[in-house]
Amino acid sequence: MIPIILKDGSVYETTEGASWRDVASGLSRRLGKEALVAKVDGKLEDLDKKASPEEKVEFCTFADEEGQAVYRHTSSHLLAQAVKRLYPEAKLAIGPAIADGFYYDFDTEHSFTTEDLALIEEEMKKIKKADYPVVRQELTHEEAIALFEEKGEPYKVELIKDLPADEQVSIYKQGEFTDLCLGPHLPSTGKIGVFKLLSVAGAYWKGSEKNKMLQRIYGTSFPKKKDIDAYLQRMEEAKRRDHRKLGQELELFGVSDEGPGFPFFYPKGMTIRLELEGFWRSEHQKAGYQEIKSPVILSRSLWERSGHWDHYKENMYFLKIDDDDYAIKPMNCPGAMIYYNNRVHSYREFPMRIAELGLVHRHERSGVLHGLMRVRCFTQDDAHIFMLPEQITDEIIGVIDMIDHFYRTFGFTYRVELSTKPEKAMGSDEIWDTAINALEKALEVKEIPYKLNEGDGAFYGPKIDFHLQDSLGRSWQCGTIQLDFVNPESFDLTYISDDGSKKRPVMIHRVIFGSIERFLGILTEHYGGAFPIWLAPVQVKVLTVASRHTEYAADLAHKLEKEGIRIEVDDRNERVGYKIREGEVQKVPFLLVLGDQEVESQTVSVRKRSVGDQGAFTLQEFIDNVKEEISQKT
RNA sequence: GCUGAUGUAGCUCAGUUGGCAGAGCAGCUCACUCGUAAUGAGCAGGUCGUCGGUUCAAAUCCGACCAUCAGCUCCA
Numbered sequence: 001m002i003p004i005i006l007k008d009g010s011v012y013e014t015t016e017g018a019s020w021r022d023v024a025s026g027l028s029r030r031l032g033k034e035a036l037v038a039k040v041d042g043k044l045e046d047l048d049k050k051a052s053p054e055e056k057v058e059f060c061t062f063a064d065e066e067g068q069a070v071y072r073h074t075s076s077h078l079l080a081q082a083v084k085r086l087y088p089e090a091k092l093a094i095g096p097a098i099a100d101g102f103y104y105d106f107d108t109e110h111s112f113t114t115e116d117l118a119l120i121e122e123e124m125k126k127i128k129k130a131d132y133p134v135v136r137q138e139l140t141h142e143e144a145i146a147l148f149e150e151k152g153e154p155y156k157v158e159l160i161k162d163l164p165a166d167e168q169v170s171i172y173k174q175g176e177f178t179d180l181c182l183g184p185h186l187p188s189t190g191k192i193g194v195f196k197l198l199s200v201a202g203a204y205w206k207g208s209e210k211n212k213m214l215q216r217i218y219g220t221s222f223p224k225k226k227d228i229d230a231y232l233q234r235m236e237e238a239k240r241r242d243h244r245k246l247g248q249e250l251e252l253f254g255v256s257d258e259g260p261g262f263p264f265f266y267p268k269g270m271t272i273r274l275e276l277e278g279f280w281r282s283e284h285q286k287a288g289y290q291e292i293k294s295p296v297i298l299s300r301s302l303w304e305r306s307g308h309w310d311h312y313k314e315n316m317y318f319l320k321i322d323d324d325d326y327a328i329k330p331m332n333c334p335g336a337m338i339y340y341n342n343r344v345h346s347y348r349e350f351p352m353r354i355a356e357l358g359l360v361h362r363h364e365r366s367g368v369l370h371g372l373m374r375v376r377c378f379t380q381d382d383a384h385i386f387m388l389p390e391q392i393t394d395e396i397i398g399v400i401d402m403i404d405h406f407y408r409t410f411g412f413t414y415r416v417e418l419s420t421k422p423e424k425a426m427g428s429d430e431i432w433d434t435a436i437n438a439l440e441k442a443l444e445v446k447e448i449p450y451k452l453n454e455g456d457g458a459f460y461g462p463k464i465d466f467h468l469q470d471s472l473g474r475s476w477q478c479g480t481i482q483l484d485f486v487n488p489e490s491f492d493l494t495y496i497s498d499d500g501s502k503k504r505p506v507m508i509h510r511v512i513f514g515s516i517e518r519f520l521g522i523l524t525e526h527y528g529g530a531f532p533i534w535l536a537p538v539q540v541k542v543l544t545v546a547s548r549h550t551e552y553a554a555d556l557a558h559k560l561e562k563e564g565i566r567i568e569v570d571d572r573n574e575r576v577g578y579k580i581r582e583g584e585v586q587k588v589p590f591l592l593v594l595g596d597q598e599v600e601s602q603t604v605s606v607r608k609r610s611v612g613d614q615g616a617f618t619l620q621e622f623i624d625n626v627k628e629e630i631s632q633k634t
Numbered sequence: 635g636c637u638g639a640u641g642u643a644g645c646u647c648a649g650u651u652g653g654c655a656g657a658g659c660a661g662c663u664c665a666c667u668c669g670u671a672a673u674g675a676g677c678a679g680g681u682c683g684u685c686g687g688u689u690c691a692a693a694u695c696c697g698a699c700c701a702u703c704a705g706c707u708c709c710a
Contacts, residue, residue, distance in 0.1 A: 103705095111638065201705030202637025209707045213637050216705070244703095248645080257683075257701050315709085360710085365635050366701090368708065378710065465710095477710055515710040546667040573667070581671035595669055605670080613670055 002053035021047035035059035072097035075221040081177035082123035101220030117197040131190030132175040144169035195221035241471040243524035244371040261376030268537035294335025300325035332358035336384040337491040351387035372521035396442035419456035435483040460486040471525035478514035545595030
């Protein structure tokens with residue numbers, strides 16, 4: 001008998017030679033059926049592996065993220081096996097599990113079509129049905145290279161050559177198919193429930209655009225049909241929330257062929273935007289910021305001085321004025337530097353918080369444009385804070401708190417990343433280390449978990465990024481806090497210290513929305529177009545039952561307008577049902593239905609968006625309720 | 635920028651082997667004066683993304699370009 005330590009610390013005795021699968025089955029019939037992989041001392045192992053004594057084991061099922069990853073990873077091997085059967089000349093690259101599914105990259109002359117995906121799926125079903133055992137095998141480095149060279153898999157050979165030569169290489173076999181793989185995997189191909197291939201797209205080998213572009217097939221898999229159906233339905237629902245679709249339907253914003261990447265804001269979208277900016281202004285005034293506006297076009301010499309000419313040129317637009325070179329600003333910082341330098345500053349002014357809603361233009365490559373999320377001109381809700389070195393941590397904490405307050409107002413959860421010195425950077429390593437330490441310290445004080453992104457900082461300093469997700473689960477950077485020791489140097493910023501000497505201030509750049517355009521795109525998807533009343537372009541829509549109610553409607557509308565409520569009147573000769581439908585489709589928070597009863601009793605019938613008829617209220621009651629809801633920003 | 639797909643009325647989409655450009659919704663006009671998610675009838679609306687080629691004839695076949703979509707790469 002050998003003792004196994006379970007998750008809860010208890011000891012389970014199993015017989016010599018038993019596998020992890022036997023242990024799982026021994027614990028409970030259900031676990032034996034549902035266990036996908038064993039987690040032994042924190043490391044995932046195949047269920048077929050022999051159970052080892054005195055080790056702490058737990059079992060992952062599809063309910064666990066790790067179980068799902070293994071499940072999808074084996075699914076990707078199913079895909080690869082099917083492709084090799086149908087297209088033997090296809091070369092295998094890599095095929096990992098990803099969030100919600102898996103992919104596999106292939107190199108082949110044939111370009112996969114959606115019809116091919118159906119055929120590949122059929123082949124995968126055969127492989128599943130055959131229920132091949134998935135068998136792990138370990139080879140030496142040389143044996144592995146020889147094996148994949150013989151199989152004609154150059155990408156696999158390249159991968160093995162990147163591995164340490166003195167270590168064993170693991171491979172997995174299922175039927176006639178063999179793949180280089182770290183594992184672990186499900187015990188057999190029949191363990192995969194239902195799967196679907198979703199799309200095919202190009203992807204660079206090893207993620208570098210210098211390398212060959214391969215073909216990537218995306219798919220997903222679930223144990224039960226109802227789960228995959230639910231997943232596919234969720235994706236459909238997400239598409240309905242796409243801000244590009246809603247922007248068009250609700251007449252908020254759009255882009256035209258005449259200006260790829262340069263979005264238009266229509267009157268209704270502009271209303272939301274102005275509300276966002278109004279909220280932003282009042283919060284910044286409260287937090288001690290002053291607002292400036294710097295010009296969109298500035299001279300070449302400025303951009304050379306700021307480093308943008310050397311480090312950011314490929315993203316900038318240029319023009320000539322009277323034979324001199326100018327550039328359209330891709331960032332607001334140099335403008336803020338010029339503002340700072342327009343007079344002498346004292347340490348007593350610090351921290352000096354200078355905010356700017358600055359319109360920047362950046363040349364983005366055509367393939368990356370995406371509605372309002374990725375555009376060629378956008379408005380950063382920027383601010384530059386000038387301060388003493390000892391004020392850094394407090395100021396960063398202040399900005400983190402402000403970002404949190406903003407995102408909470410909209411009901412967002414977010415992810416934080418810290419990015420360090422990139423290859424193409426200005427400034428010494430010492431300066432960078434100091435800056436990174438300051439950012440880390442602020443995050444530690446706030447106890448915010450974050451992901452470290454080595455080498456992902458801006459060319460002038462490290463940054464803390466705040467990421468929000470769109471309706472399809474894609475993540476977009478919005479807020480960012482960037483420490484900058486470089487620009488104060490380049491622009492020779494100074495202040496008069498308490499001992500009367502000139503010193504160098506420290507500066508941070510920060511944005512909260514990030515880009516107002518992107519933020520509005522994300523907001524649109526977040527609310528599915530049903531904006532809370534403080535943001536809704538039309539807050540109340542007044543509907544008449546018949547033409548004789550027009551006068552009463554106009555009178556009420558006038559009173560609501562005087563209260564600062566955004567209203568529309570629909571007094572067309574249409575049925576009430578038709579007008580209500582239209583109001584609901586336009587996602588107006590409140591509809592007021594006015595007919596004989598309301599005129600008679602001098603009331604309004606209130607219909608709340610997506611809830612329905614709320615009954616009759618006096619106009620004053622309704623106004624009070626609406627104003628309360630607007631001020632609550634809910 | 636790269637790989638693949640797509641581009642027909644304001645929107646969503648039909649359009650067969652090349653042979654007169656179509657529907658629904660929206661818009662406009664008329665009738666109905668109506669009570670909580672679509673009243674009926676009529677009218678109008680199109681360089682078929684752009685440019686070029688093949689053909690007696692091109693929305694349809696070929697080429698180039700532009701834009702969009704998915705993904706990759708790159709970034710707020």
